[in-house]
Amino acid sequence: MSSIKISNLRKTYGQFAAVDGFSLEIPAGSVFGLLGPNGAGKTTVFKCMLGLARTTSGLVLFDGKPLVPETFERIAYVPERSVLYEWMTVAEHVEMNRRAFKAFDPVRALELLAQFNVEPAKRSRALSKGMRTAVMVALAFARNAPILVLDEPTSGLDPINQRHVLSLIINEAARGNSVIFSSHQIGQVERAAEHIAVMDRGRLVLEGLVDDLKSDRKIVEGIFPNVTYSLNGIANDPRVLRADRTERIVRLLVRDDADNIATMLAGAGATGVRVLDLNLEDIFLFAVSPADATADVIAKGSS
Amino acid sequence: MPAVMTVDPRSGVPIYLQIVEQVKRSVALGILQVGEQLPTVKQLALDLTVNPNTVARAYRELEHDDVIETSPGRGSFVRDNGSTQSAKTAASDVARDALAIALREAKSVGLSRNDVRELIDTAIDRWFPEEQ
Numbered sequence: 007m008s009s010i011k012i013s014n015l016r017k018t019y020g021q022f023a024a025v026d027g028f029s030l031e032i033p034a035g036s037v038f039g040l041l042g043p044n045g046a047g048k049t050t051v052f053k054c055m056l057g058l059a060r061t062t063s064g065l066v067l068f069d070g071k072p073l074v075p076e077t078f079e080r081i082a083y084v085p086e087r088s089v090l091y092e093w094m095t096v097a098e099h100v101e102m103n104r105r106a107f108k109a110f111d112p113v114r115a116l117e118l119l120a121q122f123n124v125e126p127a128k129r130s131r132a133l134s135k136g137m138r139t140a141v142m143v144a145l146a147f148a149r150n151a152p153i154l155v156l157d158e159p160t161s162g163l164d165p166i167n168q169r170h171v172l173s174l175i176i177n178e179a180a181r182g183n184s185v186i187f188s189s190h191q192i193g194q195v196e197r198a199a200e201h202i203a204v205m206d207r208g209r210l211v212l213e214g215l216v217d218d219l220k221s222d223r224k225i226v227e228g229i230f231p232n233v234t235y236s237l238n239g240i241a242n243d244p245r246v247l248r249a250d251r252t253e254r255i256v257r258l259l260v261r262d263d264a265d266n267i268a269t270m271l272a273g274a275g276a277t278g279v280r281v282l283d284l285n286l287e288d289i290f291l292f293a294v295s296p297a298d299a300t301a302d303v304i305a306k307g308s309s
Numbered sequence: 310m311p312a313v314m315t316v317d318p319r320s321g322v323p324i325y326l327q328i329v330e331q332v333k334r335s336v337a338l339g340i341l342q343v344g345e346q347l348p349t350v351k352q353l354a355l356d357l358t359v360n361p362n363t364v365a366r367a368y369r370e371l372e373h374d375d376v377i378e379t380s381p382g383r384g385s386f387v388r389d390n391g392s393t394q395s396a397k398t399a400a401s402d403v404a405r406d407a408l409a410i411a412l413r414e415a416k417s418v419g420l421s422r423n424d425v426r427e428l429i430d431t432a433i434d435r436w437f438p439e440e441q
Contacts, residue, residue: 035362036362037360037362169358172358173355176354176355176358176359176360176361177351179354179360180350180354180361193318193319196318196319196324197318197358197359197360198359198360200360200362200363216324217323217325217326217363217366218323220321220323221323277419278417278418279416279417280413280417281413284321285319285320286319
C-alpha cells in the first residue's frame with residue numbers, strides 16, 4: 007500500500023504556468039481519477055510526479071519520502087504518447103522490461119498482450135494507435151508495481167479493450183495497489199475511480215469521492231408563472247453554489263439539503279419544483295465552467 | 310445472484326446506493342435467501358466493473374441496515390436473525406423509496422394533498438382488491 011502526496015506543485019514554461027499551486031493526497035489503495043479539459047495540466051502533473059519534468063516549486067512524496075531512483079521500481083507509468091521504439095518488436099519490449107524491472111512478470115505481459123490481441127512478433131511501427139496503447143498498458147500491468155500512473159490508458163482502444171483496461175484497474179485496486187489515471191471518458195472514471203480530482207488551468211477545482219459528490223450535489227429546478235419574480239435571496243444561500251435562469255425557469259446547483267432549498271423555491275412562488283440528480287459529467291462541467299460563462303446565469307449575490 | 314444485478318454508473322444515484330438497493334430488492338423478492346452467501350467484494354467489483362472500495366462501502370451499509378452480516382474469512386451472508394425480518398425491512402425500504410419518488414413527482418406537477426390521496430386510494434384498490 008502506497009500513498010502519494012503532492013504539495014503546492016508549480017511548473018512554469020516561461021511566463022505560462024502549466025501547473026499552478028496544485029496539491030493532492032492520494033490515499034494508499036485507492037483509484038484516483040484525474041479529470042480536466044485539454045491543457046488543464048494533467049500530463050504535466052504526472053511528469054512532475056515521476057521526475058520526468060523538473061518542478062518549478064512544490065513537493066511530491068511517496069509514502070512520505072521524495073522520489074529516489076528506487077521509487078521507479080514501485081511505479082508503473084503509461085505515458086500519454088507512445089514511448090515504444092519503432093524498430094523493436096513487442097516481444098523485445100517485454101524482454102527490455104524484464105531486464106529493467108525486478109518484479110516484472112514476462113509471462114503475465116504476454117498473457118495481457120494476447121488478451122488485447124497484439125501479436126508479439128510485430129514491430130512497433132506496424133502497430134495502430136490503439137495497439138500501441140495496449141502494449142504500454144500490458145507492460146505496465148505486468149510490472150507488479152504498487153503504484154500505477156496511467157495517462158489516458160484507454161486512448162485509441164475499442165470499447166472491448168477499454169472495458170478490459172477498466173477490469174485491470176479494478177483488479178489492481180482489489181489487490182490494494184494505488185492507481186491514478188486520467189481520462190476524457192468520464193463514464194470510465196465513474197466506474198473505476200472512487201475518488202476524483204478535477205483540474206482546470208493548472209489548478210485543482212474539485213476533489214472528492216464520486217459517490218459523495220453525487221449524493222451532495224443536486225439541481226433544484228423551478229418554474230415561475232411570469233418573468234418578473236424574486237428569488238427572495240435564495241441565490242445568496244451558502245448551500246446554493248450557482249444559479250442559472252432561462253426566462254421563467256430557475257436552476258440552482260445546491261450542495262447539501264436540496265429538499266430544503268426546493269421548499270424555499272416553492273415558497274418564492276415557483277411551481278413544478280424538482281430535485282434532479284447529477285452524474286459525474288454534469289459535476290465535471292459545472293466545475294470547469296465559470297458561473298459567468300453564459301449570459302443567462304445570475305451572478306451570485308445579484309438577486 | 311449477481312446475474313440479476315446491474316449498475317448504471319452514469320446515473321446520478323451513487324453506485325454504492327444502487328448496489329444497496331438491488332441487494333435489498335433481491336432479499337425482498339427471495340432471489341437472495343436468508344443465509345445465502347454474497348459474492349466477495351472483489352468478485353462483485355469485477356462482475357459489475359466498478360471500484361472495489363465502492364462495493365465494500367455498499368456491503369458496510371447493508372451490514373449497518375442488518376440485511377447482511379460479514380464474518381472475517383468466511384464472507385458476507387444474508388442475515389438470519391430468526392425471522393424474515395431482514396427481508397421485510399428490505400422490502401419496506403425499497404417500497405418507501407419508490408413511493409417517495411412518486412410523491413415528489415406528484416408534488417412537482419402541482420397535485421394537491423387530496424389529489425394525491427385519491428390517486429393512492431385508487432391504486433390501493435387496484436393492487437389489494439382482496440383486502441377491500
